[in-house]
Amino acid sequence: MARTTVVIASRNRCGSLLRTLTHLSELAAPVILVDNASTDDTVARVRREFPAVTVLESPINLGAVARNYGIRAARTPFVAFADDDSWWAPDAFERAEPIFDEHPDLAVIAARTLVGPAETPDPITPLLRHSPLGEGVAGPAVLGFLACSAIVRRQAFIEAGGFSPVLFFRGEETLLSWDLAAAGWALCYVEDVVAHHHPAAERAPDGDIVERRNAVLTSWMRRPVGRALVASLKDPRAFWAAMPRLRQALRQRRALPEHLEAQIRKASGRPRRGG
Template sequence: MARTTVVIASRNRSSSLLRTLSHLSELAVPVVLVDNASTDDTVSRVRDEFPHVLLLESAVNRGAVARNLGVRAARTPFVAFADDDSWWAPDALERAEPIFDEHPDLAVIAARTLVGPSGRPDPITPLLRDSPLGEGVAGPAVLGFMACSAIVRRQAFLDVGGFSPVLFFRGEETLLSWDLAAAGWALCYVEDVVAHHHPAPVGRASGEDVVERRNAVLTTWMRRPVSSALAASLKDPRAFRAALPLLGQALRQRRELPEHLEAQIRKLTARPRRGA
């Protein structure tokens, strides 16, 4: 009996999504697709070509929060996220499940992500593998991950509320990581668990970088000391201006992290950045 469900949120990317579903079909695990109000042929094609996929149709684009709907619909103890341009290696889930069993305090496995046909490591890989937080319960301890290559303990995810609607999309993993760690859960990078990511060979859409920076500012206001939030806002005025319409909503959900976790975040942010 399957113990991991793959959850995908997608909007208007039927071609790449169908390629992902084709790869996932080889794993023989439950798949939940949350369609974010697509206007292309996503819904009809998935129904016709992948009738085994549980398709949830959202009337509006919920962004990353659509994954929360998929996790709630899952009936397995673990959930592996995928994007509509990513999928899991054939043995990835089989490798992950015993690790969760062995470590009941583990909430997230951040997988090794291989990009494109060449299988080059994603730039985030050395940041996770060489984490300055040291060794965790099942590998290097981390306070972040990429949603397209992460496996979560379903109940832990639900207990902390999943992805935040304040952030919508881009960089939403950081807040979830902090909330899980604050609740006492462990997050680890595991080299032997592999995901494949095949993004389209184009640059980012206009404004995506600002959205990600905006969300970093909002996340800081939601969880870190006021001095850190002020510093982040002054350092990136454009991102702060973009954050202003959502700042009230963010502050209503403000909950400062425990000091030991804040110390870990300071250690991570002080590290010289490598890669992208």
């Protein structure tokens, strides 16, 4: 019986999604697609060409929060996220599941991400591999991950509240990582668990500012006021972009444990991810 479900959130990316589903069909794992109000023929084609895939249709674009609905619909103890342009190596779940079993306090396995046909390591890979936080329960301890190459313990994800609607999309992993760690869960990078990412050549033109906006919002939601002010002043354009969501972010503000804030400061030198 399968113990890992793949959850994908997608919107108007039918071509790349069908390629992803073709690769995922080689795995003996259930797949849940949460469609973010696509206006193309995504839903019809997936239902026709991949009838084994469970399709959940959202009437609105939920961004990353769509994954929350997918994980709640899953019936396995572990969930592997994929984007509509990424998929998992054939042995990824066979490698990950025993690690979760051996470490019941492990919430997230951050996989090694190989990009494109050349299978170049994603820029985040060496940062995770050489995490300044040192060795964790199952590999280098981390406070971040790429959603498209992460496997999570379903219970931990749900207890932590999942991805935040305040952030919508891009850089949403950081807040969840901090909340999991604050609740006592471990997050580790595992080299032998592999995901493949084939991003489109064209990227959203506003992607960088959205990610920077979310970094500012995340700081205001969890970090000390002084740190949040520094983050805002260092990137005034991102702070300006965050203003429409700042009141909502502040309503969800809560302090992190002191030891975790110290770990965040230690790890904060890493650059933003590029995907």
